[in-house]
Amino acid sequence: MQRLFIISAILLSIYACKEDDSIIGIHLQDNRFTVKYDTLHTIKTSTKFADSLSLAGATIGLIGDYNDPQFGRTRAALALQLVPKATLINLGNNPVGDSVVLKLIERSGYYGLDSAATQIVRVYRVNDGMSLDDFDSTVVNFSTLNSYKGALLAEKEMIFNPSDSTPFEIKLSTQEFAATLLNDSVNFKNDTIFKSYFPGLIIEAENQSTNGNIISIDLSQADTRMRLHFRNDTDTTYFDFLPKSTSTKSYSIFDHDYSSTNIPTSLTDTTNQPLAYMQGMNGLGIKIDINGLDSLFSDDIWAINSAQLILKIAPESDIDNYIPPTSIIVKMVENSQEVFTPDYGRPGGLTTTPEDYDNKINGYKIRINKLLYKALIEKQSSITLTTYATSPLTKANRAIIAGPEHANDSVRPVIHIIRSK
DSSP states (O other): OOOOEEOBOOOHHHHHSOHHHHOBSOOOSTTOOOOOOOEEOEEEEEEEEOOOOOOSBOSEEEEEEEEETTTEEEEEEEEEOOEESOSSOOOOSSOEEEEEEEEEOEEEEEESSOSSEEEEEEEEEEOTTOOGGGOOTTTOOTTGGGGGEEEEEEEEEEEEOTTSOSOEEEEOSOHHHHHHHHHTGGGGSSHHHHHHHSOOEEEEEEEOSSSEEEEEEETTSTTOEEEEEEEOSSOEEEEEEEOOTTTOOEEEEEEEEOTTSSHHHHHHOOSOOSEEEEETTTTEEEEEEEEOHHHHTOOTTOEEEEEEEEEEBOGGGOTTTSOOOSEEEEEEEETTEEEEOTTTBOTTSSOBOOEEOBTTTTEEEEEOHHHHHHHHHTTOSEEEEEEEESSTTTOOOEEEEEOTTOSOTTSSOEEEEEEEO
16 A cells, blocks of 8 residues: 655744745745645656766776676676877887787776676777767667677786776787787877777676676876887887877766566566665666645645655665765656756756765755746646766666655655745
């Protein structure tokens, strides 16, 4: 049986607010307030696939493979372009290639149960004739990524441990690759020519440990580079190729296998579910349906002073081992399209302010003042919200939200409304 959602009056905040800030759509005379208690009968949370996003210029990339008891298996691969550090080149007399080494700078922290996970890293050259300039990570997944893979340049077993001082370095292929780069140094003249000659790299990992993990790569660090080692008649030296924010693109590509979890049921079941799932990495979002507003706003003279939808994280989320998103994006469904809500949208409607995680309630307080007022004046009987983790392509966070049918009554969405007459 669906539980009722009690709308609680919080009188203290009324007297602490200025009229212009606290009352929407009504002028109060003599500061006389009438507080009314209502019950919302139908609020439902469910899980949906997140909108696929493509971000070409991210300075953070994710690599790894891990198993999550609630979210199944998640894999992250990285596709990136590189260009010569300098276009004025002096390789000396009779240069001879020695080796090519890829170095990636890890950021602190990891995601998953294993702080140090053994993973097999594979590095591929992007196929000749393919370009990451028109790459779309909303379309290219782990299956279609194979069409971009050219020659396998390296395969190495590595320990994914960001706290380890051992650098993340992989020697690419054999001396032949270094010799080929040197022989084709005419392509180093500018970035466009080099990207056509060398379209980029694809880096992926396969977990060999019990649970695995995902790590973050900092592409803005100067030491993240591909280094060509060579010698000439007078010296032993090197030449670097770097990701550059002004002329190269990089993408994280994700694969999610939810088959061993309850998520497929949550995605397809239209009944009220006790749990709803949110996941970054182009994973999952949460849909919130609020119905019965025609009875709640039957009197035109009522106005909203403050309204919040409180989403609490369920114990099943295990926040001790899996950090929840630091903030979420809130949208509403309007004319079958997801748009930013009036409470969070910025001028122009193209960007939004996020709602931060609140550790005091172990959840998120979603502001819906303006949204409910909009429903009041437009006589809407229902509204639908969607929420997603911020930074969906550069952070691996996830959370499980307690829905209205959750066994723990203290862990579920609650609306607090103060209304004035």
